[in-house]
Amino acid sequence: MxxxxxxxxxxxxxxxxxxxxxxxxxxxxxxxxxxxxxxxxxxxxxxxxxxxxxxxxxxxxxxxxxxxxxxxxxxxxxxxxxxxxxxxxxxxxxxxxxxxxxxxxxxxxxxxxxxEGKTGWSMCFTEPGAGSDLAGIKTTAVRKGDHWVINGRKMWRTGHQGASYTAVAAVTDASKGARGISIFLVDNDTPGFEKARDIPVLSRTWGIEEEVALDNVVVPAENLLGEEGGGFQIAQHQFNRFRLRLGGLALGMSERSQQLAVDYARSREVFGGKLGDNQAIQWMLTDNHYDIESIRWNTYYAAWMVDRGGYSAARVQASMVKAYCIDAGLRVVDRSMQVLGGRGLAIEDYPFGDFYAQLRMCKQMEGSTEIMKIVMARDILGKKF
Ligand SMILES: Cc1cc2nc3c(=O)[nH]c(=O)nc-3n(C[C@H](O)[C@H](O)[C@H](O)COP(=O)(O)OP(=O)(O)OC[C@H]3O[C@@H](n4cnc5c(N)ncnc54)[C@H](O)[C@@H]3O)c2cc1C
The missing domain is CATH 1.10.540.10 (Acyl-CoA dehydrogenase/oxidase, N-terminal domain)
Structure with a gap:
């Protein structure tokens, strides 16, 4: 390598x-x-x-x-x-x-x-009754001639404001569990496809999350994405990509936080010397460094695996990136905030509050930390040592 x-x-x-x-x-x-x-x-x-x-x-x-x-x-x-x-x-x-x-x-x-950058898309997978366990969704899609009729309720749609359509997961064959889930492309202006409420969350950077109702939403048959029953696999594949990308996100936020913390430690005068002369501060910067390098190499390694063997080959590593890098990024942002004292909390002057809120949300999105650990644990327990 x-x-x-x-x-x-x-x-x-x-x-x-x-x-x-x-x-x-x-x-x-x-x-x-x-x-x-x-x-x-x-x-x-x-x-x-x-x-x-x-x-x-x-x-x-x-x-x-x-x-x-x-x-x-x-x-x-x-x-x-x-x-x-x-x-x-x-x-x-x-x-x-x-x-x-x-x-x-x-x-x-x-x-x-x-x-062409003219529009975006959003996703409706999660429901009020099923998030981590995607196979437990209850929204249904029933084929009627040359179209599908979708009914159900979804939660947490993100980024809808800049999008013209949504990928909606629905059960097309309840007897098949995860293999009975399909994904449909639904135009956001389709009758019956309505926002039920906004769900304000910790960070508004990516948009306002929403709960969505689907009431007899009619979708042309050709808007089925991939194979009927192939939705779970499509979602897993896509989530691998998202998970790996969150490593890049954690890396950028951590590096910027460390840069600001180091600048402050070098320049701030305390008790007749520089803030960075104090070992307690040096150790925070050193701990940041450990975390940043771990985020970097976890992410680069997963990207290297993907570029050699595709996203499926890097499934476990992408889960590790997601679980580890988000937590490590949160630690770096938190320590850097502490190095800057009160200034660290000034959200207009410094990015720490925004970084923290976004990373904290990422802990839950695209498969929570616990679910990532389940993926890794299955791999670890299945390995010969
Ligand atoms: C900001 C934000 C944006 C989102 N955007 C979207 C979106 O655009 N589209 C979309 O479809 N969804 C979206 N989601 C939903 C997200 O994918 C879910 O929140 C996530 O899958 C977890 O589902 P849940 O919230 O229902 O938690 P639950 O499944 O109810 O889990 C609750 C807690 O228990 C833990 N847990 C669950 N099962 C186990 C287990 N077996 N062992 C140990 N711990 C377990 C989970 O990690 C979690 O912390 C978004 C969520 C957030 C917060």
Missing amino acids: DLELTEDQLDLQRRAREFVDTDVLPHYRSWPVTVAEYSPELVATLKERQKDLGLTNLIVPKEYGGQGLGAMEDALVLAEFSRSPRRIPGTIFAPWPVMYDAADPIKEKYLYPVL
Whole structure:
């Protein structure tokens, strides 16, 4: 395994850093907190700059106009972008791989507009009665001629404000458990597909989460994504990608927190010396360093595995990235806040509060820490030592 980044990867990382240092960090305080509330002009400017710097559609295959890059490049750019406490439009919601295999009319309607940055999509998997246990969902989809009729209730839809459609998981064959779940692409303006309520959470950065009702929602038969009964597998595959990407997120937030803590420790005068002269502070910075390097190498290793063998091959490692890196990132942000004393809590001046809230939410999203540990434990117990 080669531990050095290639020249191209270093160049990509440098361009992403330049973008964040020049176009984001000096300006983000004047932006709305929630990405969906950014003005169209701001979104267009940010996307244009990313395009100029070659930072768009990184992991989109070349035949679809993307750069065809791998999980490593994706992680490097996400880490740079995550040094900003505000979200940068266009980075998080890459299309699902299964969309590239869809029929042409589906690609026209749902894939290309996302690739062109004209719209986004959201997901409705979780329900009031089933979250970690996706196989326990109760929303049903019943085939009637050339369409499906979906009924049920969903929780936690995120990012709907910037999206024109939602991937909805529903039971198509209750006798088959996890193999009886399918995913449908549902236009957000379909009659019967309604927001039931907002669910304000710790951080509003990604949008307002929502509970959603589906009341006789009619969806054309061709909007079934992948195979009937293949929804659980599609979801698992997609979650592996999300989980790995959260490693990049934790890395960027941790590195920025450490940078601010080190700057403060070097410059702050206390008791006739520098704050950083005190061992208690040095140890916090050292502990941060352990955590940051562990986040980095866990994430890079998982990305390396994906780039060699695909997302399924890195399933357990992606779970480890998700469980470990989010917790380690929370520790780094918390320690850095402490190094800065009262200033660490000033949410307009410093990003720690935003980082903390986002990382804390990530502990629950895309498979909670406990569920990730279950995936790892099954692998550990099944291994020969
Ligand atoms: C901010 C945010 C955004 C989200 N966005 C979306 C979205 O866009 N679309 C979507 O579909 N969902 C979304 N979710 C839902 C998220 O995926 C679920 O919250 C998650 O899967 C956990 O489900 P739950 O909340 O129902 O917890 P539960 O399944 O009720 O679990 C409760 C707690 O018990 C733990 N637990 C569960 N089973 C076990 C076990 N066997 N052993 C040990 N511990 C266990 C869990 O880790 C959890 O901490 C979002 C959640 C949040 C908080």
